[in-house]
Amino acid sequence: MTAKDSLPRGASSSNRVHLPWARVTMAALGALLVLFIVGPLLRLLWLATPASLGEALRDRELLSSITLTLGTATAATLIGAVLGVPLAFLLARRSFPGRRLVEAIVELPVVVPHPVAGIALLLFLGRNSSLGSGFARLGIEFVSHVPGIIAGMLFVSVPILVSGAREAFRGVDPRLERVARTLGDSPATAFRRVTLPLAGRGILAAAVLAWARGVSEFGAIVILTYNPQVASVLIWDRFTTLGLPAAVPAALLLLAVALGLFAVVRVLQPQERR
Amino acid sequence: MIRLEALTVRVGTFRLEEVSFEVPSGGYGLLIGPSGSGKTTLLETVAGHVPTLGGKIHLHGEDVSAAPPEHRGVGFVYQNYHLFPHLSVRENIRYGLARGATAASAQLERVRELAALLGIEPLLERSVHGLSGGETQRVALARALAPRPSILLLDEPFAAVDPATRHMLRRELRTIHERERVTTLQVTHDFDEALRLGDVVAVLAEGRIAQLGRPDEVFRYPNSAFVARFIGTGTVLRGTVSRQSAGGAPGPFAAWFESGPLRFEVVADREGEAHAVLRPEDLVLSREPIPGSARNRLPAVVDRVERVGPVSYVHLDAGRPLTAAVTTASADRLELATGVQVVVTVKATAIHLV
Numbered sequence: 001m002t003a004k005d006s007l008p009r010g011a012s013s014s015n016r017v018h019l020p021w022a023r024v025t026m027a028a029l030g031a032l033l034v035l036f037i038v039g040p041l042l043r044l045l046w047l048a049t050p051a052s053l054g055e056a057l058r059d060r061e062l063l064s065s066i067t068l069t070l071g072t073a074t075a076a077t078l079i080g081a082v083l084g085v086p087l088a089f090l091l092a093r094r095s096f097p098g099r100r101l102v103e104a105i106v107e108l109p110v111v112v113p114h115p116v117a118g119i120a121l122l123l124f125l126g127r128n129s130s131l132g133s134g135f136a137r138l139g140i141e142f143v144s145h146v147p148g149i150i151a152g153m154l155f156v157s158v159p160i161l162v163s164g165a166r167e168a169f170r171g172v173d174p175r176l177e178r179v180a181r182t183l184g185d186s187p188a189t190a191f192r193r194v195t196l197p198l199a200g201r202g203i204l205a206a207a208v209l210a211w212a213r214g215v216s217e218f219g220a221i222v223i224l225t226y227n228p229q230v231a232s233v234l235i236w237d238r239f240t241t242l243g244l245p246a247a248v249p250a251a252l253l254l255l256a257v258a259l260g261l262f263a264v265v266r267v268l269q270p271q272e273r274r
Numbered sequence: 275m276i277r278l279e280a281l282t283v284r285v286g287t288f289r290l291e292e293v294s295f296e297v298p299s300g301g302y303g304l305l306i307g308p309s310g311s312g313k314t315t316l317l318e319t320v321a322g323h324v325p326t327l328g329g330k331i332h333l334h335g336e337d338v339s340a341a342p343p344e345h346r347g348v349g350f351v352y353q354n355y356h357l358f359p360h361l362s363v364r365e366n367i368r369y370g371l372a373r374g375a376t377a378a379s380a381q382l383e384r385v386r387e388l389a390a391l392l393g394i395e396p397l398l399e400r401s402v403h404g405l406s407g408g409e410t411q412r413v414a415l416a417r418a419l420a421p422r423p424s425i426l427l428l429d430e431p432f433a434a435v436d437p438a439t440r441h442m443l444r445r446e447l448r449t450i451h452e453r454e455r456v457t458t459l460q461v462t463h464d465f466d467e468a469l470r471l472g473d474v475v476a477v478l479a480e481g482r483i484a485q486l487g488r489p490d491e492v493f494r495y496p497n498s499a500f501v502a503r504f505i506g507t508g509t510v511l512r513g514t515v516s517r518q519s520a521g522g523a524p525g526p527f528a529a530w531f532e533s534g535p536l537r538f539e540v541v542a543d544r545e546g547e548a549h550a551v552l553r554p555e556d557l558v559l560s561r562e563p564i565p566g567s568a569r570n571r572l573p574a575v576v577d578r579v580e581r582v583g584p585v586s587y588v589h590l591d592a593g594r595p596l597t598a599a600v601t602t603a604s605a606d607r608l609e610l611a612t613g614v615q616v617v618v619t620v621k622a623t624a625i626h627l628v
Contacts, residue, residue: 175352176356178318178321178323178350179350179356179358181322181344182348182418183344183349183369183370183418183421184421186344193369198359
């Protein structure tokens with residue numbers, strides 16, 4: 001791709017000459033939306049005084065809640081990656097009966113409202129369900145336990161992980177793998193030496209996004225596992241029981257974690273799209 | 275040696291039917307056909323990327339029809355080269371060497387040797403991003419040749435480079451082919467390339483081989499109107515052949531070929547519907563009729579003169595469009611220009627009936 005190709009279309013000089021009003025209108029509309037996102041976040045960050053941050057960092061309950069959130073999101077992402085990345089490869093590379101159906105099913109959690117997902121998971125994994133009682137015999141309980149948090153996070157983050165990994169694999173030209181094969185690689189070696197290095201960054205970016213999705217989940221988790229409390233449930237709990245001032249320090253700390261994640265994703269993504 | 279026996283392949287709606295073809299050891303074979311005629315698929319089948327439905331692939335006498343690509347000993351260069359974007363030029367060339375069997379020093383020596391052969395030594399430390407078309411092509415070629423394949427498969431290797439580079443690369447490729455003694459099969463849609471490079475050429479049409487032979491033979495004696503038109507042998511006219519006199523001995527006979535307002539004396543071996551191929555170099559142009567026997571003479575008007583260096587193509591209207599090739603010097607001497615009246619003379623034996 002040449003430098004010229006990579007310029008957005010609107011940036012060509014002819015547009016600037018002929019349609020200045022159109023550009024101004026578009027910029028103004030866009031600016032409203034950008035302000036709508038930045039405004040509330042800045043308003044919240046405005047409250048980030050050393051006192052409020054110090055309060056948050058001394059709050060043992062909040063810190064253990066954030067640790068729990070990060071740990072469960074990591075577990076959900078790892079489970080999702082182990083189950084989902086091979087599936088993403090199949091979806092990207094192989095045609096098989098029912099492929100489109102599987103693809104649609106994997107995207108389905110996007111349209112399921114999160115409390116609805118929580119209720120569905122509760123019915124499916126609860127102690128009265130056959131699956132739930134089976135797991136219970138193995139010593140794994142979902143409802144009101146940590147595995148319930150992980151299940152909720154996994155359910156909502158699967159579409160992000162699988163579709164991201166699938167697109168990363170699709171971005172690798174199969175002919176590169178074919179060249180590697182004629183140069184002596186077995187299918188597994190070609191995958192390790194060519195496909196994975198080229199798709200890896202995209203898969204990692206998808207995993208980080210899925211992780212962030214897990215960290216921010218509330219609706220499904222609050223129904224499955226109210227206690228122990230993940231950060232989003234804790235913030236909601238404090239807001240409803242103690243009021244806004246009590247919720248702010250926790251909200252600030254979670255926002256800081258989310259922004260940190262976001263920065264990681266941005267570093268990973270642009271090179272992938274180059 | 276590459277020998278294909280009645281190879282049948284189906285990929286989606288696309289198919290190759292009973293393709294048989296042989297490139298002798300150390301030979302240079304060309305596969306030519308229009309876009310979508312299945313050339314790349316055929317190459318991928320030889321490399322082992324596409325499963326066969328029937329037939330056999332022999333490489334150097336060994337049946338590899340069921341072998342995976344990594345056991346066939348073929349080098350492959352795609353039209354768009356497909357260099358590994360995450361590796362440097364050196365790592366790309368070294369890719370097929372970097373495994374247990376070869377010592378690191380020997381690998382690097384082989385990379386240096388090929389880089390010298392192809393004139394890409396200064397590029398070795400570079401990333402593959404930002405290489406020119408010709409440079410990319412050389413790196414792809416070096417990468418394919420590095421593990422010393424016995425077979426080299428090239429998919430339109432010159433399609434993505436400018437004409438000057440193409441000319442140079444073509445010469446280099448011929449030199450490398452001789453030096454590395456690698457049996458080569460190249461796909462192209464350009465018959466000029468076949469004439470310059472190939473020992474043997476197969477013309478592919480709709481998944482079948484339309485004609486097989488030495489490039490100059492195929493060019494001179496196309497076996498069908500399709501081949502004649504596709505490789506640009508000359509003007510192709512559709513018409514009917516009829517015997518000049520009844521009876522006579524078996525074998526070729528003197529006949530008339532009629533196509534609309536035109537009637538040619540020809541030598542034929544069958545009557546009825548046929549196509550006549552008139553090669554531009556066999557049409558002689560003059561201002562006055564040339565005397566002599568067994569010659570067809572027909573009046574024509576010059577439509578357009580196309581000067582291509584030392585040769586000029588004269589497009590004529592003789593009731594049907596014809597194209598003659600004359601030296602540019604004679605075009606000047608005859609003062610050929612649009613609208614000039616000329617006489618076209620062509621020997622009966624020079625008209626090729628298919």
